[in-house]
Amino acid sequence: MPAFKEEDYMLAPVNFISSINFELRTYFDPSGPHTNYAKKWSDIDMDLMQEKDFGGQIKNKGAFKDILPGIIEGKENKLDIAKSIYYYLQKNIVWNDFLGKFAENGIKKALETKKGNIADINLGLVAALNAAEVEAYPVIISTRNNGIPSYIFPVMTDFNAVICMAKIDGKDYLLDASKKFLPFGELSLSSINDRGRVIFSKNQSDWVTLANAVPSKKSYNIMAKLDSTGKMKGTIRAQYNGLDALIKRSEIDSYNTFEEYEEKLVEGVSSIRLMSSKVENLEEVEKSLIEVMEFEMDMRDNYRGDNFILNPIMYDRTTNNPFKLDERNYPVDLGAPQIEVFNINISVPVGFNLSNKPKDSAMTLPENSAKYTFRSIFDNNILLLQQTTTLNKAIFTPEEYFHLKEFFSRIIQQQMTDFQFKKI
Known part of the structure; x- marks a missing residue:
């Protein structure tokens, strides 16, 4: 067998x-x-x-x-x-x-x-x-x-x-x-x-x-500024609802103190250095759980003075496709519909132009079961990026598996492409 x-x-x-x-x-x-x-x-x-x-x-x-x-x-x-x-x-x-x-x-x-x-x-x-x-x-x-x-x-x-x-x-x-x-x-x-x-x-x-009507949702708002030395400073504001909020609250509560949770959080984020973090509405479960993190990021390896490359999705980026089988004969059960949103605002030094960037993208699976959008604008030295991933139902059938696998594969490819800047 x-x-x-x-x-x-x-x-x-x-x-x-x-x-x-x-x-x-x-x-x-x-x-x-x-x-x-x-x-x-x-x-x-x-x-x-x-x-x-x-x-x-x-x-x-x-x-x-x-x-x-x-x-x-x-x-x-x-x-x-x-x-x-x-x-x-x-x-x-x-x-x-x-x-x-x-x-x-x-x-x-x-x-x-x-x-x-x-x-x-x-x-x-x-x-x-x-x-x-x-x-x-x-x-x-x-x-x-x-x-x-x-x-x-x-x-x-x-x-x-x-x-x-x-x-x-x-x-x-x-x-x-x-x-x-x-x-x-x-x-x-x-x-x-x-x-x-x-x-x-x-x-x-x-x-x-047995089902949840409330979607599982994560929203990230990232505001950052890159200076002329290649150092970036900014704030990540994460908001959690539904199952994502329950999982995050339970994770924080599993540590003896919030300081222990912060230490573990710092260890788990290698690309950026967290300076401080705070959590709002930990006990108020009918409200969104909000986590605010101040961070620094050294980009000198990618910063050459007259050009630099940047990947704005620097936190909780999808890097591995959860669906790897050639064929799956049982459903994909997420537990609840899922939504993930990134809103990113990065200010870059004066005198740089955007020379290359990922193409804007939009994907929709049959019957609108899943949707992905990726949009970016560079204007007045500010890079604005919005990415939204929506899985509109909790259960996908084996027949939908290939489409779902390809859906995540393309999202990962989209996120791997850097934004390239050159000095005017």
Whole structure:
């Protein structure tokens, strides 16, 4: 058999490798009685709702009796009430990194000890929302690395975690209060795995698509000035939204101090020297995460006095194509639509003209699934460059793979061409 080759932006390999899986259906006891294990969804729904560590937690509204009035004080509409409860649990119970469909300690103990597994937190969220008269239900899911659950037969072992769905003013919100820095109504990449099962009651459940409506977006605004000695100074202002903001916030939080993060950031950027950096809205997760960096760059190797070359995309440039296979027989799953924007303004010394530059470029994939634009202007000693890369959907089929691979290949080629300046 040919080897299965993994690549970026894919779900668990188990989804795409042919296999036959068996689950025990019935056990016949020699003395006569027999037990059925393979069940219908209605059986599973009933078992979950009767289970103390699942349905019992959802019914435990009493755990919030004393604290709920303070959490929702001053909140008038149901969306604001739901957000207050969500962020309270997110900030006051630390996820212990354990998954599971069933509560480990229960919401009451999780509130007391301020930690719990994913079910402690999200089943507690369902209970708290219902206690505040916000319609909410548990959603059992299989995380991204665990494989897609079977749609043909109800298999409980396919599911390894639980999140929450709130119905507010005719709109469904998927919520996971276990993940630090995750905004209300968004899911982390690990939870975006095709579909989950909403448990409405003891005899009713249904599939729900696991997806983020908010695109994953990075915007870079670079302002810099090149002096006559070949030294450049400037500012990089990076703005992150959606999954990119979650990833960046989690990265910063993984260090003991912001100074440690700065040191690692400096090590990871070889072409420029970071002088200082600061972050805005680290804890305010519904706002864009903003990072501002002051930098210096020595261009003397490319600066000859009467001419010099410059590549303006000096930070977070795409240098490697994530798609390398000749043929990919499984989808490209990004988790969310993606947008990347560069706006660059570089002032060059007086007396230089632009002698050669990359051609302006625009590419669009079929059905507008992806788009790339590259535009530059040199006027009054200022080089202006705008580059935008947009992937308008989260999932690309195997049939679209070649186009996507070629799309990124051409972006990399475009970015490798330098701007050349000569003295007048």
